[in-house]
């Protein structure tokens with residue numbers, strides 16, 4: 001009886017792995033490709049109309065995927081997916097990570113992938129008076145450059161997943177691929193987070209703040225900062241906290257809060 005050899009990795013995936021290992025391009029040419037993609041987005045997107053764009057669509061991430069795959073992986077990324085689904089998502093609630101690549105395994109054994117980009121972090125930076133932004137160790141002049149750096153980083157996660165089924169951006173293999181393909185020097189970013197934005201405006205955890213809610217001016221203390229701030233306002237009908245007082249929680253966009261002078265007699269609650 002004839003035995004067939006154990007199945008190796010699918011041909012498209014090994015072709016992608018070989019191409020990645022062999023990839024060498026002069027820095028100048030890499031920068032040129034990346035700039036062409038930057039220009040391509042501006043020329044084709046119905047949403048990204050300027051480098052410091054104010055709107056973005058999931059389709060823009062699909063466009064980036066196609067453009068990077070073509071220029072850096074000769075289309076092998078799409079082929080290595082072998083019909084498995086890849087979804088692109090604009091995340092609005094990521095508080096620290098610039099993006100996230102996930103491999104899903106369904107109960108029926110189907111594998112799919114998702115690349116999510118933290119657009120809240122992109123939109124929070126690049127104001128006129130903002131500090132400079134570095135993503136993946138590279139200075140970003142505008143929001144689109146930061147988006148590209150994050151996307152490149154996530155793309156390396158994806159190709160590692162496709163070729164080796166594991167991916168770790170703190171590990172040497174990832175950093176070597178990211179450096180050779182995209183000139184990345186780090187796997188971190190210093191995008192402006194809500195926490196920093198809030199601290200800049202004088203609002204931090206524990207700050208006394210005032211805001212208007214349904215026509216009424218309320219004063220309370222910041223208890224939590226995510227996309228919005230959680231402000232605890234003393235309220236006889238509210239929930240009882242550790243200091244014995246009752247508070248009601250309000251979720252307020254940080255931009256609507258004004259800091260107010262400390263009142264020494266009110267130390268505020270700790271968490272419930």
Ligand SMILES: [Zn+2]
Pocket residue numbers: 153157169187
């Ligand atoms: Zn990573």
